[in-house]
Amino acid sequence: MSKNSNVTDKKNIMIKGKGIAYKWIALFNITLSSLMGTINGSIILISLPAIFNGIKINPMSPDAFQYLLWILMGYGLVTATILLSIGRLADMYGRVKLFRLGFLIFTIGSVLLYLTPDTGNTGALELIIFRFIQAVGGAFTMANGAAIITDVFPAGERGKALGINMVALMSGQFIGLLLGGILATYNWRYVFLVNIPFALLGTVLSYREMKEVSFRAPKTSIDIVGNLFFIGGLTSLLIGVTYGLMPYEHNGITDAMGWNNPLVITTIGIGMLLLIAFPFVESRVKNPMFRLEFFKIRAFTYANLASFTAAIARGGVMFMLILLLQGIWLPLHGYSFEDTPFWAGIYMLPMTLGFIIMGPISGILSDKYGPRWIATAGMDSCCSCLSRTRNASL
Secondary structure (H helix, E strand, O other): OOHHHHHHHHHOOEOOOOOOEHHHHHHHHHHHHHHHHHHHHHHHHHHHHHHHHHOOOOOOOOOHHHHHHHHHHHHHHHHHHHHHHHHHHHHHHOHHHHHHHHHHHHHHHHHHHHOOOOOHHHHHHHHHHHHHHHHHHHHHHHHHHHHHHHHHOOHHHHHHHHHHHHHHHHHHHHHHHHHHHHHOOOOOOHHHHOHHHHHHHHHHHHHHHOOOOOOOOOOOOOOHHHHHHHHHHHHHHHHHHHHHOOOEEEOOEEEOOOOOOHHHHHHHHHHHHHHHHHHHHHOOOOOOOOOHHHHHOHHHHHHHHHHHHHHHHHHHHHHHHHHHHHHHHHHHOOOOHHHHHHHHHHHOHHHHHHHHHHHHHHHHHHHHHOHHHHHHHHHHHHHHHHHHHHHOOO
């Protein structure tokens, strides 16, 4: 048995007076954070019209589009830009410590969103800021969840544990759609209230039950220069895209989109330059936030590429299906516009069922036979199903 396996077995202690192995308590809390995070993302997506009406903004007005994009994409932007640095901080100060902090920050953000005091443009800005706070908490839990699972589960059980966590990640997206469709018909604030019980439970459990078992690397440091290039590049690019999709008025002429806007051209250019320069910066700093030599590892490179492309396909399909169902298919088949959020969530449930069934099964098969062919078969199945949607009839 390897040294790492022995260490993992020793870490996997019994919680005093409970009779439940620590690994399962850790997995429960991590799964709770995964479920909470993905429910939060999709519930906003399907509830945006109700949220905008609640803060007295017409969701169809041109000025509302910028708020819509930032409420939707701001969470992902903050998460993407700070995720690697949080991982570095976890190596320095402990994964469980930052995981606990993430639950607490997410709880604060959720409460603030529920209590959003103002309406109009001010209310929209408050929602965006509070979503940023939520995103910081979500990044803290996301960056450390899978690493904690790896710490506490032996090699022969990690696939099963990660599969269970993946069920929460995937099914939460569609549970959020269903909950959003129901809650948005009553009160838009309930959309944010649904996260608070998960967040409070996770905060209490993580502080009471979870233990620090990871090895620390206190001599490392944060890559400040790399963070500035990465965060600045992504933020500038998103600002350019946001205003590029909005109408642009100049010289008495109103263009349907703003790609000729000097602000758009400048911010997109700056963003692309910073992101192009980022790998060169990372190759020269002492403790890079992103170790480029990892891409010399073939399995690492192709696994991340596959995950990236799969996420693009899955996210795009979910987004387009929601628009198709709410804006076209359901109204054409006799559903009132007020009921379309609920029924759109219902029609998305078969995808949830597939994830719930196959997540643990694929994890167990991965432990037994290895992940390569299991993952390949899954991607092939997704490609086949997506290609068949081209022939779908309304």
